[in-house]
Amino acid sequence: MDIKGFFTNWIVKNVLLAVALVALFVLLANTLLALATQHNKELVVPDFTNMTYDEARQAASKAGVRVLVADSVYVKRLRPGAVYLQTPKAGDHVKRGRRVRLTTNTTVPKEVAMPSLVGFSMRQAKAELARAGLTLGRLIYVRDIATNNVLRQQRGGVDIKAGTRLASGTTINLVVGLSPNDNMTFAPKLIGKQYLHAVDQTQESSLNVGSLHFDETVKTYADSVSAFVYQQRPAASEKVRMGSEITMSLTTDPSKLPVQASSRK
Secondary structure, three states, rough: OOOOHHHHHHHHHHHHHHHHHHHHHHHHHHHHHHHHHHOOOEEEEOOOOOOOOOOOHHHHHHOOOEEEEEEEEEEOOOOOEEEEEEEEOOOOOEEOOOEEEEEOOOOOOOEEEEEOOOOOEEEHHHHHHHOOOOOOEEEEEEEEOOOEEEEEEEEOOEEEEEEEEEEEOOOOEEEEEEEEOOOOEEEOOOOOOOOHHHHHHHHHHEEEEEEEEEEEOOOOOOOOOOEEEEEEOOOOEEEEEEEOEEEEEEEEOHOOOOHHHHHHO
16 A cells, blocks of 8 residues: 555544544643643732732732632831731732731720740741731750750740740740750841741741841831841851841931842742
């Protein structure tokens, strides 16, 4: 059979047609799947801090994500209704349409129960405090066999029992262990980070927030929340003892940022 006769054979034509239909179906299915899941396309979560819900919703719509008010806490001096925390955090990469959970500031502090944090790791305890609507204050390191193991939970230097009723937003200090063989960490890179994110990264690095120096552009508490770090001491990546303090200088003036940090904002 010659080539022309081969391709005109009804069996061959049906087989080729079936192959073409299968290939077309696979291509169409992959295209629809990619559109549905936004394959290999991720979005950067905006920073909703200090926005009202309506402002956050508009910003989320432009960015391709959604927002949901999941909780509220009382933060003194922060304007009522303003976003205090968000999950996922600003800068995280997510799929299009991802829902971002917001914690907003309420006008009157509600009462919450103090969780039991003894025996938790410092990071677990920090997350539990946030879930309870409480704020992590200082990390007080004492000699122990296990570094960053929570030994006591305190308010104003006094141990506080689990179940105690507190106003949301209350600051809780943690007494945590520090092993002689595991007591060093590195200062995080805070230049260009907004105030709340800088505090979060400082604590995540097992360090405390030291002196805060706000320049003349910061006039209100709302300004301080929006301000970003333009100087820090110790410097980023410097090796320091856990529990040490980081001093920050903050501004709302982008021109004070180093060139590299400014280009990342």
